[in-house]
Amino acid sequence: MAKLRIQFENGDPEKVIEFDPAKAPFHHDGKPGSILDVMLGHGVHLEHACGGNCACTTCHVIVKQGFNKLGESSEQEEDLLDKAPGLTPTSRLGCQAVIEDPDAEIVIVVPRYTINQVSEAAEE
């Protein structure tokens, strides 16, 4: 079983998901077997304003462990990541980063901020 450990920069409690990558998709948004797909399919929220179609950066995650176990990023994902606040060398879009290895142990951090102007700040 693969393991995905999720830490939240905003202090929410850590979540751990154990899953069989061969059973993907787990949800209907994001690439099948992606971090977004795994999280949503196991009841853990990750923002994905564009529906998980690699058209925004709201599912930006920082991979702390297991970066090399993820499927390669596309030029389109890299273009979008360029615009993600808090970009790091191990940043990925959750909707695009696929976990295929059944023995993978991935640790990610969901950053505090994203390009998300939701809130009273969106109204004036």
Next chain:
Amino acid sequence: MTGEPSPASAGKRTTLNARVERLFDHATDTRSLFLSLASGKHLRFIPGQFISITIPLGDETRSRPYSIASDPENRGPFEICFNRVEGGRGVAWLFERRVGDTFDFSGPFGAFTIDRAPEAELCFIAEGTAIAPIRPMLKRALASSPAPKIHLIYAAPDHEHILYAAELNALARTADFSYETAIKPPEQIYDALFALAQARWVTRDANRTRHFYICGVGKGVIRLRDLLRGAGYERRSVHYEQW
């Protein structure tokens, strides 16, 4: 304009509530909804951004993105524009909305934007309803001082699906803006856009300072990106949003 980003990792996204103020059918399969905030306030956004609408489908809800087609400077209702697609349950639900209906959304989102026009020739490429994010970007660029030279290539299967044609014509008469349309069957639209982009911006001259904003559906958008970057335009001068 960009403001302070807000927390993304909270368990639930913050939602706003919109009321349908008006419908407009561009064609039998293409509609605009004009929306106001239930709070009575004005939605702040950057030209090119989208909202993510919460759509109930059976026992669950899905979030689906819709570009804002109107200008942020317009103090009236803001506009989203969409067309029917085969199997598109979310858009089918939107087509059922009537004046007075309300629904939740979050946003605005997105980095495919123009807040301030670059000091370079600006080239837009769009097809069908993908003109939606381009329209406010185009207007923001034209309102810049000095406004850059701007050209739009816009493709659709027929003239009825060239949206905002009267407005584009009016802009072309009064500003340093030109546009051309390609009317082609759906399966030939990206070949036409590719050929036009190649002729205008790849083979005609050696100028590689232009900035591009491409919006459309599917892999054709990526072909256009690769054409332009492959021709020597800077990676960060070729912006695109693939639906």
